[in-house]
Amino acid sequence: MAVAETQLYAKVANKHRSKSPSALLESLLAKGFPAHIAQKALAATGQKTIEDAVKWLHSHCNDPSLDDPIPQEYALYLCPTGCLYNCLQEFWKESKRQCGKNRAHEIFPHITLCDFFTCEDQKVELLYDTLKQIVNNFSQKFPPTISLSLHSSTSYLGFFVGDSHANILKEFAVAFSSEASALADCHVKPCLKQLHLTLAHKFCPHHQKTLEQLAKCINPGETCQWVAAIYSRDMRFVHYQTLRALFQYKPQNIDELMINAGDFIYVNPTQQSDVSEGWVIGTSHRTGCRGFLPENYTERANESDTWVKHREYAFVPASKFFTQTANEPNAKLNGELHNPAMSRSVTNVLSLQNATLRRGVLVMRHGERVDQVFGKSWLQQCLTADGKYYRADLNFPSTLPKRKDSVKHFEHDPPLSCCGIFQSRLIGEALLDQEVTVSYVYSSPALRCVQTAQHVLQGLKLDQKVKIRVEPGLFEWTKWEASKVIPNFMTLTELTEASYKIDTSYRGNVPLSSLVPSESYEEYVSRSSAVIKQIVTACPSKGKGVILIVGHGSSLASFTQPLIGLPARDSSDFAQVVRKIPSLGMCFCEELREENKWQMVNPPVKTLTHGANAAFNWRNGIVED
Numbered sequence: 001m002a003v004a005e006t007q008l009y010a011k012v013a014n015k016h017r018s019k020s021p022s023a024l025l026e027s028l029l030a031k032g033f034p035a036h037i038a039q040k041a042l043a044a045t046g047q048k049t050i051e052d053a054v055k056w057l058h059s060h061c062n063d064p065s066l067d068d069p070i071p072q073e074y075a076l077y078l079c080p081t082g083c084l085y086n087c088l089q090e091f092w093k094e095s096k097r098q099c100g101k102n103r104a105h106e107i108f109p110h111i112t113l114c115d116f117f118t119c120e121d122q123k124v125e126l127l128y129d130t131l132k133q134i135v136n137n138f139s140q141k142f143p144p145t146i147s148l149s150l151h152s153s154t155s156y157l158g159f160f161v162g163d164s165h166a167n168i169l170k171e172f173a174v175a176f177s178s179e180a181s182a183l184a185d186c187h188v189k190p191c192l193k194q195l196h197l198t199l200a201h202k203f204c205p206h207h208q209k210t211l212e213q214l215a216k217c218i219n220p221g222e223t224c225q226w227v228a229a230i231y232s233r234d235m236r237f238v239h240y241q242t243l244r245a246l247f248q249y250k251p252q253n254i255d256e257l258m259i260n261a262g263d264f265i266y267v268n269p270t271q272q273s274d275v276s277e278g279w280v281i282g283t284s285h286r287t288g289c290r291g292f293l294p295e296n297y298t299e300r301a302n303e304s305d306t307w308v309k310h311r312e313y314a315f316v317p318a319s320k321f322f323t324q325t326a327n328e329p330n331a332k333l334n335g336e337l338h339n340p341a342m343s344r345s346v347t348n349v350l351s352l353q354n355a356t357l358r359r360g361v362l363v364m365r366h367g368e369r370v371d372q373v374f375g376k377s378w379l380q381q382c383l384t385a386d387g388k389y390y391r392a393d394l395n396f397p398s399t400l401p402k403r404k405d406s407v408k409h410f411e412h413d414p415p416l417s418c419c420g421i422f423q424s425r426l427i428g429e430a431l432l433d434q435e436v437t438v439s440y441v442y443s444s445p446a447l448r449c450v451q452t453a454q455h456v457l458q459g460l461k462l463d464q465k466v467k468i469r470v471e472p473g474l475f476e477w478t479k480w481e482a483s484k485v486i487p488n489f490m491t492l493t494e495l496t497e498a499s500y501k502i503d504t505s506y507r508g509n510v511p512l513s514s515l516v517p518s519e520s521y522e523e524y525v526s527r528s529s530a531v532i533k534q535i536v537t538a539c540p541s542k543g544k545g546v547i548l549i550v551g552h553g554s555s556l557a558s559f560t561q562p563l564i565g566l567p568a569r570d571s572s573d574f575a576q577v578v579r580k581i582p583s584l585g586m587c588f589c590e591e592l593r594e595e596n597k598w599q600m601v602n603p604p605v606k607t608l609t610h611g612a613n614a615a616f617n618w619r620n621g622i623v624e625d
Contacts, residue, residue, distance in 0.1 A: 022042075022047070022125060024053065025039060028041065028050065028054070028057075031054070033057060036069065036121075037057065037067070038053070038057075039121035039122045040121050041053040041054075042124075043071070043072050043121040043124050044072065044234075044308065046232070046308045046309060046310045046311075047124060047125065047128075047310065059286050059287050060288045062287065062289055063288025063289060065236075065288055066288065070236060071121055071235070072118070072119070072124075072233065072234065072235065072308075073116040073118055073232060073233050073234075073235040074116065074119050074124075074127060074230055074232045074310075075112065075114060075115055075116045075117070075230070075231050076113045076114035076131070076173070076176060076228065076230055077112060077113060077229050078110065078111040078112075078169065078227070078228055078229075079108070079109065079110050079227050079229050079312070080109055080110075080226060081224065081225045081226070081314075082224050082225050083222040084218075084219075084223065085224070087217075087219065087222055088218065089109070091199060091214055091215065091217070091218055092104075095199070095200060095210075095211055098210055098214070099203060099204070099211060099599070099601075100207075100600060100602070102201055102202055103201040103202040104158075104198045104199060104200045104201045106303035106304060107304045109197060110197065111161065111196065112195075113169060113172065113173040113190065113191055113228070114173055114176060114188050114189065114190050114191060115191060116233070116235075118187075118235065119180075119184050119186040123183075123184040123186070124184075124310070126180070126183045127184055127230055128311045129183075130176060130179045130183055131176060131180075131228060132311070132313055134175050134179060134228075135313040135314075136313075137175070138315065139315050141168060142168065142172075142226070143165050146165050146169075146224075147162030147164070147165050148162070150220075151196070154208060155203065155205070156200070156201055157198075157199045157208070157211050157212065158196045158197055158198040158200070158201075159197040159199070160195070161197075166194075166195045170191070170192055170195070172228075173190035173191060173192075174190045176190070176228075177189065204564070206599060207599065225314055225315075227314045227315070228312065228313050229309060229313075230310040231307045231308065231310065233304075233308075234306070236266075237266040237283070237306075239268075240266040240268050240269075240282075241266075241268075241269055242264055242265070242266060242267075242285075242301040242305060243282065243298040243299065243300060243301055244262065244264055244299050244300075244301035245260065245262060245263040245264075245297055245298055246299055246609065247261055247297050247609075247611070249297050257284060257292060258284075258287070258291075259293055259297070263284055263285065264284075264286070264305060264306045265280075265284055265298065266282055266283045266285060266306075267281070268282075269576075275292070278294060278295055279292050279293065280292070280293060280298075281293075294612070296610075297611070359536075359539070359547065359590075359591045360545075360546040360547070360589065360591070361532075361546070361547045361549065361563060361588070361591075361598070362436075362438075362546050362548050362549065363556050363559050363586060363588075363589075364427070364549065364551070364555075364585070365551065365555065365582070365583060365586070366420070366424075366444075366446070366449045366451075366550060366551070366552065366584075367416050367417075367420030367423040367448070367451075367452045367455070367583050368423060369414045369415070369417065369420060369448045370396060370397070370414050370416070370417045371414045374393070374395075378396075378414065379407075379408065381393075382396055389407065393615070395417045395418050396417065396418070397417070397418060397421070401415075401447070401490065401494070401498035401500075402494070402497065403490050404494065405488065409488040410447070412481070412488070413488065415447050415448060415451060416448050420448070420451075420452070421455050423584050423608055424452045424455035424456050424459070425455045425456070425458055425459040426608065427456055427459060427608065428455065428456035428458060428460040429459040429460075430605040430606070431459070431460055431605055432459060432460050433605075436460075436546055436604045438457070438460055438462060438466060439466070439539070439546060439547065440466070440469070440539050440545070440547045440548065441456075441468050441469065441548045441549075441550070442469045442470075442471045442474060442548070442550070443469070443474065443549075443550045443551075444470075444471070444472075444474040444475045444476070444551045444552060444555075445471075445474075445489040446475060446476075446487070446489065446552070447489070449550045449551060449552070450495060452550050452584075453468045453548070454468065457501065463501055464501075466501075467501050467502060467503035468500065468503060469506040470495070470503075471506075471508045471509060471510070471531065471535070472514075472515060473508060473510030473527055473528075473534075474531060474549065474550075474551045474559075475552075476553070476554045477519065477521070477524040477554050477558075478515060478516065478517050478519045478524070479521070481518075484517050485517050486512075486517060489512070509531050509535070521571040524554075524558065525558060525568045528555075528558035528559055529562035531559075532549075532559040532562055532563055535549070553578045553585070554574070554578050556587045557569060557574060558574075560587045563589050563598045564598045564599060565597065582607075582608075583608075585607070586605075587600060588602065588604060589601070
């Protein structure tokens with residue numbers, strides 16, 4: 001047994017079990033479920049309905065941890081509702097759109113009263129009774145509005161609770177803690193430090209001003225009904241990433257995980273190093289089963305998306321006291337609500353910022369390359385005995401461009417697959433639909449990048465107007481070249497003769513001859529930083545045209561981070577990030593000219609996701625056993 005699991009077992013091994021069965025538990029026992037498993041199902045679904053618990057039990061029938069006596073973790077939050085909640089959700093939405101996701105987006109708006117603690121499954125109802133009684137006791141002294149003042153630093157933005165109101169909330173938290181600890185036999189620790197409602201946390205320092213402008217649109221005195229709510233989470237996956245399945249995946253091997261669209265999967269980032277590229281290993285929140293699944297079938301979810309809301313009680317006069325129970329155990333906690341007044345304020349901020357926007361830089365990875373599908377020996381599959389190319393599969397390009405030297409140089413400078421060509425053109429068409437104006441195009445000298453740039457321009461209907469500037473300095477980190485030598489790229493003349501729209505008058509910032517095999521990470525970072533700054537300087541800053549840079553997976557981080565003023569990642573972290581970047585993955589930076597800086601924002605088009613399509617031989621399984 002793992003050390004962590006042993007510790008979890010120790011927390012619950014010698015507890016007293018004295019609570020009489022509830023009506024829900026009696027119903028499950030009558031259906032033949034063992035008591036400890038029935039209690040586990042009720043705790044995992046918030047003790048709401050028998051249907052929810054039975055559904056959970058059926059879904060977890062193959063869960064290897066079903067018999068493990070590991071309890072849920074519980075927290076007590078003070079949550080806003082009404083107009084203030086609407087304003088906060090509008091801020092959540094706009095801050096994510098403009099500045100990207102930060103730590104605060106993982107959880108819904110709240111003030112923490114008691115941080116996470118464990119409670120045995122059969123004693124959870126005691127927590128509900130305790131909270132209801134304490135809320136009832138404090139309803140008359142609870143302030144009609146809570147004093148909130150905005151506080152900002154380089155990594156935190158939020159509202160601090162005024163001292164007089166904070167003292168009441170702390171008194172409430174202490175009362176709940178004492179009563180719950182005594183009745184439910186669990187250790188509950190009240191929050192006695194500065195109480196706060198976080199708006200943004202662990203964001204990039206250059207986003208601080210934008211976030212502050214958005215936060216000032218929130219009126220903390222807006223009408224609000226505060227509720228005390230108990231939430232729970234699965235304590236085994238606290239430090240995991242949470243993914244959401246975008247599509248159904250049916251396992252093709254015994255070690256793969258069955259997922260449905262909308263499922264949540266827990267993934268431990270420290271366990272992914274030995275997993276094949278494009279795959280992750282994780283545990284399903286819905287079934288408890290563990291296995292491999294394709295990474296591009298998922299997207300990052302919020303930490304709180306898998307939390308369960310158990311009970312919430314509003315602070316109102318005793319005569320009007322009421323309780324609410326969430327309708328669904330896993331209802332989305334970060335629902336987007338619209339507030340016209342807040343939207344108008346945000347619109348004013350946006351219009352002010354848009355006046356300062358000048359240029360954009362769109363950094364894009366190339367499309368699917370043939371060796372990505374058919375392996376490093378792809379060329380051997382396509383050459384006849386006398387060395388002529390033929391199309392061995394429909395995903396191979398119909399022809400290869402002519403080059404004066406050996407065709408075998410394509411082995412280390414592979415072209416796009418037919419799917420890669422389609423991907424690139426599709427992205428160009430999407431950019432056209434969004435009315436993105438591309439004024440300049442720079443490409444790595446790798447053939448796959450030049451081809452991607454060409455087909456993106458065709459999708460944009462700009463292939464006769466904008467020419468491709470081939471920049472050797474955009475080539476990827478040479479340490480990753482399997483051949484340990486710089487590939488023999490096609491010349492500008494050969495590319496032009498092959499009908500690629502090349503700007504033959506352009507002279508690169510980094511000569512091709514200066515690229516050295518197995519350069520150090522520091523050398524690559526220095527080269528990338530110098531090249532992106534030279535490109536931006538060379539392109540006129542008038543107007544709002546986009547500079548399109550087509551490079552490699554490593555390009556997204558190495559060219560955008562120096563542009564927005566961030567230091568380079570550690571080389572091991574850098575490698576982990578790059579391996580997750582798919583074909584046509586992109587990052588977008590906008591210039592704030594009046595502030596003399598760049599900021600990273602959402603790309604103008606959505607990502608492109610698709611599944612695999614294996615080779616098929618009709619003889620296998622059709623006419624032969």
